[in-house]
Amino acid sequence: MFYDMDWAITFTTDGQDHDLLTMAECSIICSVDNLADTATIVLPEAVFNEVILKDIESKIKRGSSVVIKLGYDGNLETEFTGFVENITTNDNTLKILCEDALFLFRKSVKDVELKPTSVKRIAQLLxxxxxxxxxxxxDYDINYEKFTIHQATAYDVLRKLQEETKGNIYFDAATKTLHIHPPYVEKGGEAKFSFHHNIESSSLNYKRAIDKKVEVHIKSTSLDGKVKEVVAGVTGGDRITLNVGPMSDADMRKIAQAALLKSNYDGYDGTFDSWLIPVVRPTYTVELIDLDYEFKNGRYYVVAVTTTFGSGGGKRTVTIGIKVGNG
Incomplete structure (x- = not known):
């Protein structure tokens, strides 16, 4: 059975909606490991010998809202909502770079030194x-002995928090809520994928926990200037080093354990490609089914999805994180 792919991209500028009528390709990157989800819409600079740059710039500008929908046979799912971050032209193409609702946090905030504080209090301040x-x-209980904000936007501060704590940070524009959660805690929907049915290709590797040797080093400089370090994992394993602000050993251990979660299971890691159905998002649980090697079946937490579509059709590249259960 064959399906016709459909898409709809709508920009809103000063209360006026503008539907995009032509497109070369579009890529949407969503990941719990990145602060913001992004979308890149690529248009040919000239269509039917008419230059469209002036028309685009008269209707779309930085800060215009954007909604991208995608599906088959007219059944469209909202894939991305956000704002235009920039418009660029290069090599006879026009690119519209978009960012999710965290774009609204690209506003300067006051310089301040907080002693002591917590991730939650910093978020509320922003x-x-x-x-x-x-x-x-x-609900991510990480505390700082000191946290400094200097010549930064709220977005910059959230990026620092995400880089240091590895928390899942996003803004839900519908409920006007800034979310900060521990990694791998939030649960989205569910989907099933089979190596014999709806996985087009994969770079998944099946590994055992005993082979995934990782040593995590969390470093911090205390208020008295002393450098302290917390180490977790297997000595001699692949080394991961994270530098964080002044905080207690207990909070440093929380971050170290979060970094180790990816390594303590027998199962797959890597990516696989599928089509647009079933829909899958970061935080989803996917069940992977292998009819040839049933012991490899399992349920995994999705950490990233890259969705691309254009004249050649559409596909999703799914990156899995920790194993959350057997098949």
Missing amino acids: VNQVDPSYKVSC
Whole structure:
């Protein structure tokens, strides 16, 4: 059975909707390991010998909202919502670079030194300055002995928190809520994939926990200037080093354990390619089915999905993280 792929991209500028009528390709990158999801829409600079750059720039600008929908036979799913971050031209193509709702946090915040503080209190401080109507949902209990904000946007501060704590940070524009959660805790939907049915290709490797030797080093400089270090994992394994702000040994261990989660299971790691159905997003649980090697069957947490589509059709590249159960 064959299906016709359909798409719809709508920009809204100053209250006016503008539907995109032509496109060369589009790529949407969603990941719990990145602060913001992004979309890149590529257009030919000239269509039917008419230059479209002026027309685009008259209707679309930085800060215009964008909604991207995708599906088959008119059954469209919303794949991305966000804002235009930039428009570029190069090599006879026009690119519209978009960012999810965390674009709204690209606002400067006041310089401040917080002693002591927590991830939740830092998030609330940012929200109070960006838009007091926003809310914070944070269940990631990481505390700082000192946290400094200097010549930064709220987005910069959130990026630092994400890099140091590895937390899952995103903004839900529908509920006006900034979310900060521990890695791999939040659960989205579910989907099934079979190596004999709907996995087009894969670079998945089956490994055992005993072979995934990882040694995590968390380093921090305390308020008295002393450098301290927390080490977790297997001595002699692949080394991961993270530098964090001043915090307790207990909080450093939380971050170290979060970094180790990817290594303590027998199962697959890597990526696989599929089509647009079934829909799958980061935080989803996917069940992988291998009819030839049933012992490899299992359920995995999705950490990233790259969705690409254009005249040649569409596909998803799914990156799995930790194993959350057997098949």
